[in-house]
Amino acid sequence: MITTRESLPLIETVAPADQAAVAEVVRTARDQEKAIYPIGGGSALDYGVCPGVPGVGLSLKNLKRVVDHAVDDMTITVEAGVTMAQLSELLAAQRQRLPVDAVRPGQATIGGVVATGAFGPRRYACGTIRDYVLGLRAVDGQGSAFSAGGRVVKNAAGYDLCRLLVGSLGTLAVITQVTLMVRPQPETSAFLVADLLDFDQAERLLDGLVRTKTLPVAVELLTRRAQQGNPVLGPMVQQSAARLFVGFEGTAGEVEWMVDRLRDQWRELGIAAPIAVAASDAPALWQWLRESDGSAAEVQINVRPGATARLIENLVELDGACSIRAHAGNGVIRLGLPPREPEDFVMFLRGRLRPAVVAARGKMVVRSYPDDVELTAEDVWGPPGDGAAVMRAIKDRFDPDGILNRGRFVF
Amino acid sequence: MNCQSATENVFCELIADRQEDPIELAMLHSPVVRDLRRCLGSRNVLSAPSELEVYDCDGFTLQRHRPDAVVFPRDAAQVAQIVKACQRHAVSVVPRGAGTSLAGGCLPVGGGVVVMLTRMNRIVEIQVRDRMAVVEAGVANIRLNRALAGTGYHFAPDPSSQGASTIGGNVATNAGGPHTLKYGVTVNHVLGLEAVLGDGSIVQLGPVEDPAGLDLIGVLVGGEGTLAIVTKAWVRLTPDPQDYRTLRAVFNTLDDATRTVSRIIAAGIIPAAMELMDQAIISAIEEAFHFGFPLDAGAILIIEVDGPVAGLERQTEQIVEFCRGSGAREVLHAATPEERALLWKCRKSAAGALGRLSPSYFTQDGVVPRTRLPEIIRHILAIGKKYDVRIVNVAHAGDGNVHPVMLVDERDPQQVERAKAAGRELLEECIRCGGSITAEHGIGVEKIELMDRLFAEEDLRAMARVRQAFDPTGRLNPGKVLPPMYNLVAGLK
Numbered sequence: 001m002i003t004t005r006e007s008l009p010l011i012e013t014v015a016p017a018d019q020a021a022v023a024e025v026v027r028t029a030r031d032q033e034k035a036i037y038p039i040g041g042g043s044a045l046d047y048g049v050c051p052g053v054p055g056v057g058l059s060l061k062n063l064k065r066v067v068d069h070a071v072d073d074m075t076i077t078v079e080a081g082v083t084m085a086q087l088s089e090l091l092a093a094q095r096q097r098l099p100v101d102a103v104r105p106g107q108a109t110i111g112g113v114v115a116t117g118a119f120g121p122r123r124y125a126c127g128t129i130r131d132y133v134l135g136l137r138a139v140d141g142q143g144s145a146f147s148a149g150g151r152v153v154k155n156a157a158g159y160d161l162c163r164l165l166v167g168s169l170g171t172l173a174v175i176t177q178v179t180l181m182v183r184p185q186p187e188t189s190a191f192l193v194a195d196l197l198d199f200d201q202a203e204r205l206l207d208g209l210v211r212t213k214t215l216p217v218a219v220e221l222l223t224r225r226a227q228q229g230n231p232v233l234g235p236m237v238q239q240s241a242a243r244l245f246v247g248f249e250g251t252a253g254e255v256e257w258m259v260d261r262l263r264d265q266w267r268e269l270g271i272a273a274p275i276a277v278a279a280s281d282a283p284a285l286w287q288w289l290r291e292s293d294g295s296a297a298e299v300q301i302n303v304r305p306g307a308t309a310r311l312i313e314n315l316v317e318l319d320g321a322c323s324i325r326a327h328a329g330n331g332v333i334r335l336g337l338p339p340r341e342p343e344d345f346v347m348f349l350r351g352r353l354r355p356a357v358v359a360a361r362g363k364m365v366v367r368s369y370p371d372d373v374e375l376t377a378e379d380v381w382g383p384p385g386d387g388a389a390v391m392r393a394i395k396d397r398f399d400p401d402g403i404l405n406r407g408r409f410v411f
Numbered sequence: 412m413n414c415q416s417a418t419e420n421v422f423c424e425l426i427a428d429r430q431e432d433p434i435e436l437a438m439l440h441s442p443v444v445r446d447l448r449r450c451l452g453s454r455n456v457l458s459a460p461s462e463l464e465v466y467d468c469d470g471f472t473l474q475r476h477r478p479d480a481v482v483f484p485r486d487a488a489q490v491a492q493i494v495k496a497c498q499r500h501a502v503s504v505v506p507r508g509a510g511t512s513l514a515g516g517c518l519p520v521g522g523g524v525v526v527m528l529t530r531m532n533r534i535v536e537i538q539v540r541d542r543m544a545v546v547e548a549g550v551a552n553i554r555l556n557r558a559l560a561g562t563g564y565h566f567a568p569d570p571s572s573q574g575a576s577t578i579g580g581n582v583a584t585n586a587g588g589p590h591t592l593k594y595g596v597t598v599n600h601v602l603g604l605e606a607v608l609g610d611g612s613i614v615q616l617g618p619v620e621d622p623a624g625l626d627l628i629g630v631l632v633g634g635e636g637t638l639a640i641v642t643k644a645w646v647r648l649t650p651d652p653q654d655y656r657t658l659r660a661v662f663n664t665l666d667d668a669t670r671t672v673s674r675i676i677a678a679g680i681i682p683a684a685m686e687l688m689d690q691a692i693i694s695a696i697e698e699a700f701h702f703g704f705p706l707d708a709g710a711i712l713i714i715e716v717d718g719p720v721a722g723l724e725r726q727t728e729q730i731v732e733f734c735r736g737s738g739a740r741e742v743l744h745a746a747t748p749e750e751r752a753l754l755w756k757c758r759k760s761a762a763g764a765l766g767r768l769s770p771s772y773f774t775q776d777g778v779v780p781r782t783r784l785p786e787i788i789r790h791i792l793a794i795g796k797k798y799d800v801r802i803v804n805v806a807h808a809g810d811g812n813v814h815p816v817m818l819v820d821e822r823d824p825q826q827v828e829r830a831k832a833a834g835r836e837l838l839e840e841c842i843r844c845g846g847s848i849t850a851e852h853g854i855g856v857e858k859i860e861l862m863d864r865l866f867a868e869e870d871l872r873a874m875a876r877v878r879q880a881f882d883p884t885g886r887l888n889p890g891k892v893l894p895p896m897y898n899l900v901a902g903l904k
């Protein structure tokens with residue numbers, strides 16, 4: 001943790017009170033040719049390339065109004081600085097939730113979660129934040145405010161600027177307000193867990209999941225080294241390589257049926273003693289699975305789901321000290337790397353890791369890396385793909401002076 | 412570049428003005444036709460006026476424009492050639508799937524070349540392990556779903572037009588359907604796209620999830636053919652539920668039915684589908700299919716829950732209780748899979764059955780926050796009276812998505828004008844209720860005039876930038892989505 005970069009090169013930080021003031025900050029910075037670094041809760045400032053150019057920190061922490069909670073419509077509109085924990089609390093009071101897991105919810109703001117395109121274990125059934133943003137307001141790189149979308153759950157009017165801004169890391173516009181679709185809270189949840197001898201067995205179970213009539217909400221595959229701190233389950237069986245967590249949510253009857261059904265399937269697939277985690281312990285497990293494990297660097301790899309187990313096996317061979325938490329149902333691998341000398345880190349990344357990912361026809365993004373390491377945009381985001389020219393053209397039109405999060409993203 | 416696109420727009424308008432004069436048009440465009448013939452072979456290029464007539468409109472029949480040519484590419488490379496040829500000759504390009512658009516999305520405004528994607532209809536791959544299928548743009552939605560039968564998976568977007576509409580068209584309009592309520596619209600099911608951009612380059616986005624960069628797929632879906640021509644899609648497959656419970660609740664009044672919908676949602680119950688049909692629709696369907704719907708019912712809701720059997724009974728009971736509590740006079744269960752299938756067939760054929768009520772009709776696509784459903788339906792009925800237009804209602808009610816169908820006789824221009832005015836007013840009413848002017852059919856040409864009611868100038872300008880970034884020359888499906896002025900001002904800002 002200590003070596004992880006936690007700050008941006010800030011000359012000063014300002015915290016405007018509303019959208020108009022945000023626009024004013026952006027216009028001033030543009031006139032003075034200064035870079036702007038939007039800041040939510042500061043939980044993901046190390047995401048992206050470490051920017052070289054000093055600039056103004058634009059904190060959204062004072063934009064924290066709940067604009068409208070249309071409880072019966074199951075939508076909510078909040079300003080960007082509302083934290084995920086505050087949002088959950090508000091929704092929980094109405095037995096609702098936003099089923100997107102964000103790391104460090106007490107700190108992370110909804111604006112930041114939208115800007116980073118957050119997701120977590122529940123992605124398998126519930127998707128990512130992309131799937132919940134119905135509308136938003138934002139200020140572009142010239143200081144003009146605009147709105148996108150609306151507050152209805154289905155809307156095909158015009159281009160989907162919400163999707164464009166989700167995950168754009170604040171490089172097109174500073175998000176000031178978000179309208180979300182929310183869901184009813186499930187009655188209960190539970191996990192079924194299996195210790196796996198090897199990654200062939202992991203793939204057999206994952207393949208089995210695709211064929212069950214159960215509806216998992218989360219399919220998490222964790223390697224041996226990633227088990228530390230598990231609040232519910234003890235150490236893994238000796239010799240096992242990984243542990244698979246399958247999470248269910250629903251009514252008590254549904255959850256019980258699904259756990260039983262999957263247990264039967266797993267027994268047939270050679271898991272002698274699947275471990276069930278009951279409703280009382282499940283919340284702690286959900287929380288633990290959601291958080292990152294504090295490795296010196298974290299890399300996100302995406303691969304087709306069927307190639308996940310094999311690639312994880314290769315990664316463990318590449319670096320025995322790595323820890324891996326994968327949203328295996330979606331082919332998303334979160335790879336935690338131990339500290340290394342800066343040159344070794346870069347060499348490992350370029351010479352070993354990326355080639356292994358490319359060989360598996362996957363993609364990789366370095367989500368966080370130590371301060372003393374210098375990486376290029378291509379190291380962090382990968383080589384520009386087919387869409388690069390269009391992305392550049394969009395960036396040039398929303399932020400022609402390139403002041404928003406300069407140097408952190410693909411452009 | 413900006414000046415250039417300004418002059419080009421004027422040029423387009425010029426062409427539009429000359430629409431009346433086919434000989435002059437032919438002269439203007441024959442070089443492009445020659446070029447296209449060279450690329451695709453003569454058989455795949457239509458340019459005789461009699462052949463072109465079929466393509467002068469789509470499912471929205473109130474406006475017509477004859478294209479200059481219609482072409483039938485076989486693969487992305489040919490689509491790229493077509494786009495390049497059109498660019499060389501400064502001609503617009505209009506992608507078209509099955510042509511079921513209800514918003515005039517395929518209308519060749521001011522002429523241009525219509526690119527038919529329907530011969531690109533291969534199902535390339537079905538990958539159950541990865542829960543993914545790869546299909547060419549012209550594959551009909553139903554064909555994909557038929558091919559998936561037995562795999563335990565399906566493609567969830569189920570527009571009522573799925574028997575004809577293509578995956579490319581579904582992607583371009585971000586189509587929804589009855590089961591959108593639980594499973595989401597098309598964008599929630601697209602993992603990757605292959606597309607031809609305005610400069611004729613072919614790009615592949617995805618299918619490995621999470622873009623390193625901007626989510627261009629998210630923008631292309633719903634782009635209505637104005638940003639790129641989609642040639643192939645990698646779509647997510649959804650597990651077939653273990654079982655279903657399909658109810659039809661019969662109400663004496665529309666109001667009782669819509670209030671039931673709002674109450675169910677407010678209680679935190681999200682069924683798989685919750686569809687509304689009013690009395691006129693019920694009678695038309697009954698006449699066509701003889702399902703056995705009561706002809707004196709004011710409205711019927713079709714409500715379906717799905718998932719593990721273990722949870723179905725309780726959900727069903729809760730829903731039945733809500734229906735009864737809101738005045739349902741009876742609630743019936745589909746007893747067999749066949750009965751369920753017929754019920755859905757009835758619902759999805761509702762539009763077709765309307766042919767029995769009127770020589771022609773056009774369908775609106777408003778959407779309101781779900782609690783405002785009773786209110787908007789009341790407004791729609793009042794608007795029908797005000798303009799003396801017969802309006803009947805189907806709705807993806809659970810989403811607050813209304814489809815008022817305006818019954819008209821196209822031979823009576825006054826009636827058509829009244830119907831258009833009524834349509835406009837009811838969409839304005841949707842905006843006033845906090846909703847939008849389209850939930851799934853898109854803007855096309857039909858609703859373009861209302862865009863600046865729904866959005867502020869800055870919002871539309873932001874959209875215009877996106878369009879310019881994808882297609883700086885503005886030749887992809889011009890005259891759709893954004894009011895004309897935004898094609899000019901975007902770059903100037």
Ligand SMILES: Cc1cc2nc3c(=O)[nH]c(=O)nc-3n(C[C@H](O)[C@H](O)[C@H](O)COP(=O)(O)OP(=O)(O)OC[C@H]3O[C@@H](n4cnc5c(N)ncnc54)[C@H](O)[C@@H]3O)c2cc1C
Binds near residue numbers: 513587
């Ligand atoms: C009876 C009936 C019922 C309907 N029910 C529903 C419904 O329940 N839900 C719903 O959402 N819609 C519905 N629709 C509307 C329509 O069917 C959908 O919009 C459908 O997605 C259009 O598909 P298509 O292949 O017919 O596309 P087309 O009508 O051919 O084209 C639609 C638009 O997409 C563009 N386009 C088409 N293919 C491509 C491509 N490959 N690349 C880029 N752009 C392309 C066109 O330029 C046009 O703007 C219905 C229509 C009818 C006639």
